[in-house]
Amino acid sequence: MSNILRVELTDDQHGELHALLARRDLTRYSRQRAECIRLLDRGKAAPEVADLLECNVVTVRAAVHRFNGGGIGALPDAPRPGRPARVLGGVDRAALADLLDRSAAAGIAWTVPALRDWLRGQRGVEISADWLWELLLRDGFRWKQTRGSLRHQADPVLQQAAKAQLGDLRTYGWRRTRAGGI
Incomplete structure (x- = not known):
């Protein structure tokens, strides 16, 4: 019993595989599995295919087993479980x-x-x-958090009076000294 994986496609399967590889919505892994089958059909060995596709030999073997179990239709990814995402029309x-x-x-x-x-x-x-x-x-909508300030509603005359009053309360020239005497 030989460990060499062989794939021989019929004419119909060649057409199906070509149509599958021509799809633009094919996921990366689905395309990789289809390429594995295509290269194996051309006479390449599993390690050569793995080297060409930069994947592991186990990946190539899994693609062949998947193909043997369900044909070309088994190569694309299975549908994901769960509810499909909601689309806002x-x-x-x-x-x-x-x-x-x-x-x-x-x-x-x-x-x-x-x-x-x-x-x-x-x-x-x-x-x-x-x-x-x-x-x-x-969709390009941007917003920012509002500030909790009311400065824009304050009376400018009252603000100037408050600044002047605060300015009078400041003590100038007073220095705090450290314990070291500086």
Whole structure:
């Protein structure tokens, strides 16, 4: 019994493999498995294929076993478990952008959880605050935390009077000396 892995593709499988490799949405590992099969079909040995693709021989052998178990259709990655990511549609994004633009003009600040609640109540869209934050950043929305200062609302005359009063309270020329006598 030989340990040499051999793959011989039929004409139909050649066509399927070519179509698979032509796909632009193929993940890195799916493409690597398909290339393993293509190179093995051309007569290369598993260590040669591993060297050409800069991977481990175990990876090449796993691709062959996967191919033997399910053909060309078994080479792409299996679907990921769990719920697919929520996508905020173009209409909902436009409504959100309009809301944010109108709010900015009116001086109204929104938090991401409040925006999420607005989307849920007004648009019927369920989305997490973290994912909404990411989408807003991708769309170019930036905001900064407001300061807790009221300086801009203070009366300049009163500010000058307070500065003058504080200036009179300062003691000039007084130096604190260290224990060393300096």
